Amino acid sequence: MPVEPSRRALLTTAVGGAVAGAAVVASARAEAAAPVATDPVLHAVRRLSYGATPSLVAHVRQVGVSAWVDQQLSGSPDVSATLHGTGLASLPLPPEQAAMAMNAVQHYGITDLQAQTFARAAFGDNQLYELLVELFSNHLSIYGPTFPAYKAVDDSQVIRKNVLGTFADMLAASAQSPAMLLYLNQAYSSGDNPNENYARELLELHTVGADGGYHQRDVHQAALTLTGLTVEPDTGVFQYRPEWHHVGPVRVMGWSHPNADRDRGLDVALSLIAYLAHHPRTAQRIATKVVRRLVSDSPPPSLVASSAAVYRANGTAIVPVVKHVISSREFQQSAGQKSQRPFEWFAQCVRVLGLTPSPDLAANGGAVVEALRELGQAPFAWSPPNGYPDTAVAYASTATMLARWNAAQALVHGSIAGLGKPDVTTLLGTPAPATAGACVDRLALVLLGIRPRAALKRAVLTGAGLTAGRVLTPTQAQSAALPMAALLLSSPEALVR
């Protein structure tokens, strides 16, 4: 991103955009969906980032959505830049240190990786990249706390390395990732005693899907095909053990192999993996997930079909599918069709409040992770292999709602260690708004990018104990801004993605 213009100039731009583009849809009488601003830039930034800050919205307004998307998906982003100043930058484990990591497994907690992941989402410039990392990390979901060091290697070598490449490469890397092989019990599966867990989830979750047309026999054959893929016990790196490999003809769905040579068993397994990655049902599933992530909880079938075709035409490459979806009419018309899940909602709050990581976020990462856990969506903390759900209804419980309201209070009051306090003067601008009503307007614009509907404005004033016309000194405005901000971040508008 270019050097940021002053916040004030940005806000002026954002106001113009929001007012010009915002057809705020709300009805005081009939039940209405949460009011949505239909400004296309605001929509795109909300949907493709972890929080539409005024500066990011202004930047995208300037360069255009597609140029910004191109920039976000070009090359390998410098992800470490995000982490400098947090104490988190030194934590990623290069692959050659996996062995050491295994030996030191007690010394590497999953909290480090969770805090890093959050820091990249909340403070990094590679917003869309991080969003795709999360999507595919969740597709090849691994519960992190059991083998945290292995998951750290998996994060960099399977997901981040391949998310701008092909799904076939990612899946092959995943099949050789100690974290996955241990998580799904592949590491101790042998021809004599095959363990079907990984083979089943490879078919059901990672590729063709439960309705993909396979049967128990295919699961068993896949398990036999994959025998020998394991983890070297002393070094903790991937190993192929020929003596554990089942030899003899194998057939899984439309794929078969004579599989006659024990020493070539890894090639046979990777041949199956490649077959599955390219399978039309896999294309359909990956397309569905991308569309569900970027467009709607109910993916439009026509967009899924065209996205699956793009997946297949590009040899399972991920970026073309993502760009196809973003450039679609369905994407542009989908404002308000996605809700903020707890993780992205929390990151959004941090971003729009302008919070900055304290220099010791690494030491205090536990507080951030704890907050995410209470919200029900800490990274790598979903235990089943199907990953966190990507629909609003899955998070629409009263426990989660209450956790959001309390997290908003904690963020606004700066009580989560590692995240600092909001700068109220900047949030209110200079000069500070002269009335309580103007304070709400200003904060709604900065925090949510919109002008508040009447009922929202009235509610926030109720919560602050003020009337709209109440004249405030700058000091009074600053103290009123905290409860106002917490309520705005607790509102239905703050849940729209």
Place this chain on the structure above:
Amino acid sequence: MTPECQDLVCTRRRLLAGAGALGGLGALELAAPRMAFAATEARTDLLVVISLRGGADGLSLVPPVADADYYRARPGIAVHPSQALRLDRHFGLHPSLAPLMPFWRSRQLAVVHAVGDSDGTRSHFEATDAMERGVNLSNSTPTGWVDRLMVARGLRSGAFPALSVGSPPGTLRGTAPDLSLWSLADLRVQVPQADTARTELALHQMYDGVAGANAVAARETLDALRRLAPLRDKTYVPRAGVRYPDDTFSFGLSQIAAVARAGIGLQVAALDAPGSWDMHEGLGAPGSGWMHDQLGTFARGLAAFLHDLGPLLSRTTVVTVSEFGRRVAQNGSGGVDHGHGSVMMVLGGGIVGGRVYGRWPGLAPAQLDNGDLRPTTDYRDVLGELVARRLGGARVLKTVFPDHRPHELGLAR
């Protein structure tokens, strides 16, 4: 998972951490109890549904101690007759379930063996989803069977609709309103006391008239904040002599007991049994290890809960469910892969207990269902009888279980 906290203050964190540690099992749910209130016909039981997520190995929970094929298939992990708590000539209980034996002897605990669904999918996700909806896999009905029961029985307006601790299980998905929470004590918006009322009013105003699942959850939360404040502000004291163990599952049960004993009309509660039952690897011997430890946690917590209910147990029905059982033969990792038939346990004052129900299909190779224990009883036979006889749903069975007409086993009075 290692316990990190010793006191209840930390319990919510452990709840969430514990939910994360379930390892390889199905569905969206986190490990926490969930309760539903509604206006109820007089004299229907409180239903407590305990989910053993991940596919519990019925052959370990209730080993067929007289079946030689069982011991042939499980050379390393079988429960031997001398280790089992004898139930009858054919079956025993896993030794870790000893805390439940008093309820067996008082005929308040019944076991149904070789029970399962009619689909036989070995997918956690499909099996859990269909079982929670109470329908066959091919039926796309979106609501849970407990939700349909509550709605069909009739919800009285003005009654507190629903309460839960944790994320909602699929059994309650649907139109009957419900509340989830992590613990009663945490049911508050954390603002200074003086600001509480106007903060809650502000939240009410901003969600009023807004559509969508989040707005519904927001309004239910505010409703619950209002109605449950009296319970929240009191420290729960279990019945004299009852002490809940210090773990997530037991804490959840204590929250259910607190609400049940408050007499405010709790109808349904659901929660997850501790840990993951997806034991592909290292199930362990009867005297130690994964199954031993986890079943012990389950049994100690459940026994404390049943004792805590006291006289209320006469109007309470507790049932365990799991999406499937495990393969009869153990695998190369000292575990068991996904299978089909499993067991259900039913407890309560209205249960004809002290008996193992169901027809035993045998475990000889020719008797197996694709390597699995063959289900001879549909899980809806068990639930259906409870619905009809204990839960005031005799006339709405077809709504609750549209794909299966339950055959009664005679386990409920």
